[in-house]
Amino acid sequence: xxxxxxxxxxxxxxxxxxxxxxxxxxxxxxxxxxxxxxxxxxxxxxxxxxxxxxxxxxxxxxxxxxxxxxxxxxxxxxxxxxxxxxxxxxxxxxxxxxxxxxxxxxxxxxxxxxxxxxxxxxxxxxxxxxxxxxxxxxxxxxxxxxxxxxxxxxxxxxxxxxxxxxxxxxxxxxxxxxxxxxxxxxxxxxxxxxxxxxxxxxxxxxxxxxxxxxxxxxxxxxxxxxxxxxxxxxxxxxxxxxxxxxxxxxxxxxxxxxxxxxxxxxxxxxxxxxxxxxxxxxxxxxxxxxxxxxx
Numbered sequence: 001x002x003x004x005x006x007x008x009x010x011x012x013x014x015x016x017x018x019x020x021x022x023x024x025x026x027x028x029x030x031x032x033x034x035x036x037x038x039x040x041x042x043x044x045x046x047x048x049x050x051x052x053x054x055x056x057x058x059x060x061x062x063x064x065x066x067x068x069x070x071x072x073x074x075x076x077x078x079x080x081x082x083x084x085x086x087x088x089x090x091x092x093x094x095x096x097x098x099x100x101x102x103x104x105x106x107x108x109x110x111x112x113x114x115x116x117x118x119x120x121x122x123x124x125x126x127x128x129x130x131x132x133x134x135x136x137x138x139x140x141x142x143x144x145x146x147x148x149x150x151x152x153x154x155x156x157x158x159x160x161x162x163x164x165x166x167x168x169x170x171x172x173x174x175x176x177x178x179x180x181x182x183x184x185x186x187x188x189x190x191x192x193x194x195x196x197x198x199x200x201x202x203x204x205x206x207x208x209x210x211x212x213x214x215x216x217x218x219x220x221x222x223x224x225x226x227x228x229x230x231x232x233x234x235x236x237x238x239x240x241x242x243x244x245x246x247x248x249x250x251x252x253x254x255x256x257x258x259x260x261x262x263x264x265x266x267x268x269x270x271x272x273x274x275x276x277x278x279x280x281x282x283x284x285x286x287x288x289x290x291x292x293x294x295x
Contacts, residue, residue: 042220042291043212047264048203050223050286053195054174059085059184060162070191072176076167082191085184087163094156101149108142115139171196174284199271199282201233203290204243204264213238218293219269225286231278233269235292241265 063085070082115135122132175192184190201221205213219233242263269290274282 041294043205043209043294044289044291045203045205045209046287046289047205048201048221048269048288048290050199050282050284050288051202052199052282052284053169053197054284055168055193055195056189057082057165057168057191057193058187058189059083059165060186061085061090061159062183062185063087063089063163065178065180065182065184068176068178068180070173070176072173074173075196076171076173078167078169080167081164082167082173083165083178083184085163085165087160090156090160090163094153094160097149097153097156101146101153104142104146104149108139108146111135111139111142165190167193169195169197172280194284196276196279199274199279199284200236201269201271201288201290203267203269203288205267205292207242207263207265210238210265212294213267213292220291220293221269221271222289222291223282223286224288225283226281231271231274231282233271233290236268236270238268239266 065083066086067084068082069080069084070076076082115138118127118132118135121127122129172194173191174194176190178184178190201219213235215235215237217235219235221231221233223229223231242265244263271282
């Protein structure tokens, strides 16, 4: 009786576990089918990030900062004045150059009239060759001086305009490292600016995946910071060199210490038709996962 009872209990236990094994088998099959489908239909990488046009804006002329019109995160329009540098020195220089130009212009007009008058007289034999040559030399010398001062006036005007640092396009201030009273130097970055007209993805794919990728292929882009949304993209261009080629210390396999490593190739993926709100959400540098359609 004891043995029969244990056998019945074992059968009951096996019968109870059967649905569990079936469910696990179905789940495993679904997982295999899913990953098989993904492998057949897509080439995927998570070595990707959002990219865009960005630049560090610097002063072209030296001077103390008078006004800072922007703060980090502020949106600006093309041509908006971001920073103003003390322009008094540049205004004085421009005024002086314009005064010199006005004086030389009077001399030029007088030299030109004299040159034309003596030219006519020389043709008629009324004046000597030496008189004509002196008038000609005076005119062309004065004209050269006038042209030189005109160029200095244009440069002084340009320097005065450069005391105002303006937004090169519609965009957003990503970083500001400028304060009122600071001495701005030419070429030293003051503001980090990000253009708000375009975004794309820079993705690095294994060299073994390149045969499955072609220009114009559809791409699904997921951004870690926006998990609820997928963006539609297109493969725009594949780099002609691997990412390691232009690194600070590119690998040198001529030393004999060669170890084969699968290289990564940068691929640009455009994101057409983005709304202004989507561009604001897609901040430059955000991590992304891309899936390129093989078919």
